[in-house]
Amino acid sequence: MKQGDxxxxxxxxxxxGIGLMLDQAIPGVLVGLGIGYLIKHGLYKDKEQ
Known part of the structure; x- marks a missing residue:
């Protein structure tokens, strides 16, 4: 498994977890997914060709 994944x-x-605390699990997962892609793109932007 890659570190970016x-x-x-x-x-x-x-x-x-945050979504479950707010009784909205699916939107929490989607927000987490979006933030994860943004962080991955920011950290590994220079290493991709």
Whole structure:
């Protein structure tokens, strides 16, 4: 598993946890997924060709 993918999965799980606290799990997962992709893109932007 690539480190960039682990960042996305971690953000999804954190988003799901926050969403469950607010009784909105699915939107929390989607927000976490979006944030995970943004973080991955920001960290690995220079390494991709």
């Amino acid at each position: 682990m960042i996305i999965y971690a953000c999804v799980i954190i988003g799901a």
